[in-house]
Amino acid sequence: MNRVVITGQGTxxxxxxxxxSTVEAMSNGTCAIGPLxxxxxDRLNIQIGGQIKGxxxxxxxxxxxxxxxxxxxxYAVIASNEAISQSGLHFEGELGTCTGVVLGTAGGGLQTQDQNYRTVYQDGKNRVHPFVVPRLMNNAAASHISIIYGLxxxxxxxxxxxxxxxxxxxQxxxxxxxxxxxxxxTGGSESMLCFGGIKAWEGLRVMSPDGCRPFCATRNGMVQGEGAAVFVFEDFDHAKARGADILxxxxxxxxxxxxxxxxxxxxDGAARAIRLALNDTGINPEDVGYINAHGTATAMNDRIECAAIRDALGAxxxxxxxxxxxxxxxxxxGGTGGVELLAAIAAVKDGMIAPTINxxxxxxxCxxxxxxxxxxQERVKVAISNAFAFGGLNAVIALKAL
Amino acid sequence: MGHNTAMCVEDKIIAIIAEQAFLEPKDIAPTNTLDELGVDSMGVVECIFAIEEQFDVQVPFNANSPEASQFDVSSIQSIIRAVEKLIEDKKQ
Known part of the structure; x- marks a missing residue:
């Protein structure tokens, strides 16, 4: 099987x-959560989030x-521009045919849906912009990146x-x-910070009105963010042959x-995902120096995730x-694993262990x-990043420095 | 009049909880807890939604820390009292 390395990252x-700027903010323990x-x-009970300001x-x-x-x-295009520029790759000719895009998103073009539902239901208009469908479809971001770069x-x-x-x-x-x-x-993108996006989440009663405090005894729920992170995953031999910088x-x-x-x-589902990710290439639990947790700051997630980590890693x-x-x-x-992989890369590449603030x-x-x-600042051999989704779908990825 | 309104609130709340618990209203006592009636945490969230819709009130409840919420869900009676207070507060 081919080895896989990361040669570009963007966010x-x-x-x-x-x-x-993101990794620096992480190393400084910056909180980017504020008023939405x-x-x-004003019609929301939850009025805070990690919104991209300016x-x-x-x-x-x-x-x-x-x-x-x-x-x-x-957001996905901006992130991929940065990642591709860092990788130094050009996709003319054969490389373009051997390169693809797999992105994650949960809501896709949710803002487009939100705006256009307003147009037809609230404003009573009978016409929407002709590109509503290609704008809202969940694969729009992946497709545009493929179009822009000829992938x-x-x-x-x-x-x-x-x-x-x-x-x-x-994948x-x-x-x-x-x-x-x-x-x-690859990576992911999300942009749910709009009235409909937050209103839907409010209903579950799992959102915090005042801040995200993972693993803290005072935690009282999750806080939404937005954005994207996209990476260049590359065949190791290919990267080595062209003398690429490997992250x-x-x-x-x-x-x-x-x-x-x-x-x-x-x-059990979470622990099994962690254990299987380590077994995938025979990583010893002792070699794992850093875990970027799912850590949503809900009462339930953090407690169960800590128990799952104990279960999977043992002593x-x-x-x-x-x-x-x-x-x-x-x-x-849907974009969170992308941004969180930045922290996992910073851990194995530079020994920067991002904190849990608040x-x-x-x-x-916990x-x-x-x-x-x-x-x-600590050298770690292996970092893993956890994601545990509603619906009980768990995915864990493991990295090491080269 | 006040007494009738109170009865009404109680009956309506019991009906909402009965539906979530798959029980008949007559099988629910004010001293019961939601847990005893087999209403899980998502069922609680649905009950609160139904209460908000029924009485047009805003219920302060966070599933992460039910005990820290200003809305006491420890028994059917406590829920009734809390809803009565919300209705009263709304009138003022």
Whole structure:
């Protein structure tokens, strides 16, 4: 099987408009969660989120592009521009036919839907923009990246709620591993911060009105974020032959289903995904130095995730550093695994262990080293990133420095 | 009049909970807890939604920390009292 490495990364999220500013904000423990700004926010009970402030679509795209690009596509394109530029790859000729795009999203063009439902139901208009369908479809972002860069290999979009990005990256990893592609653009994007997006989430009563505090005894729910992170996954021999800078190697991936409850997490399903990701390429639990947790800051997730980590790692769980960066950038739902992989890469590449901020009180049910509040500088061999979705779909990806 | 309204609130709440618990209203006592009636956490969230719709009130409830919410769901009686208070507060 082919080895797979990461040779480019790009992002836009509430912490920063690119990777450098995002990783710096993570290392500083910056909280990018604040008051939401959009129409009718006053009618919401939940009025905070990790919103990308100061973003102006016109600064990045032409008017005709904006007509076709929902914000989730815009974010994915911005992230992929940065990733491809860093990789130094050009896709003319044969490489284009061996390169594809697999992205994760949960809501796809949700803002486009929200706006156009308003138009027809609230404003009573009988006409919507002709590009509503190509703008809202979940594969729009993947397709536009393939069009912009001439990527003619396997491309599709994965929707598994909060695990979408991790599932997408797992597909990309396996496509290169198996020889079906040489290079894959992968990651995820989400843009649900609009009235309808938050209103739907409010109903579940799992959102925090005042902040995201993963693993903290005072936690009271999740906070949404938005944005994208996209990576260049590349066949190791291909990357080596062209002398590429390698950020990290992808060394394991696994996915499991709880087959139990549509919203409640399940320790066994989560633990099995972690264990299988390690078994994928024979990683010892002791070699795992950092876990980027799913860490949503709901009462249930954090407790069950800590138990699952103990279950999967055994005694090694006492040594591993575990943090949830969601306290800083919010929960990007289908895009969250992408942004969180940035933290996993920073851990294995630079030894930057992102903290779990807003941590004020230990919870005995979360008795792991959650790297409270302050980042650490420590070399780690292997990092894994967890994603556990509604619907009981779990996906875990493992990285190491090369 | 006040007494009738109170009865009405109680009956309506019991009807809502009975539907979630797959029980007849007569099988529900005010002293019962939701747990005893087999209403799980998602069932609680649905009950609260139905209560908000029925009485046109906003129920302050967070499933992450039910005990910290200002809405006491520890028994049917406590829910009735909390809803009566919300209705009263709304009138003022």
């Amino acid at each position: 836009i999220n509430a912490l920063g408009m690119d990777v450098a 700004e959009f129409d009718n926010v 973003y102006v679509a016109q600064d990045h795209f032409s008017r005709s592009n904006i007509g076709l690009y929902d914000p989730f596509t815009q 003619k290999g396997p491309s599709f979009t994965v929707a598994s709620a909060c695990a979408s990005s991790n599932h997408a990256m797992g 990309a990893y396996n496509l290169i591993r198996s020889g079906m592609a040489k290079v894959m653009m 990290a190697e992808v060394i394991g991936f696994a996915m499991t289903s709880d087959a139990s409850d549509i919203v409640m997490p399940n320790k 090694a769980a006492d040594k591993v550093m575990v943090s949830s960066t969601k306290a800083m950038h919010g929960h990007l739902i 941590h004020t009180q230990n919870d005995p049910d 008795d792991l080293d959650v790297v409270p509040n302050i980042a650490r």
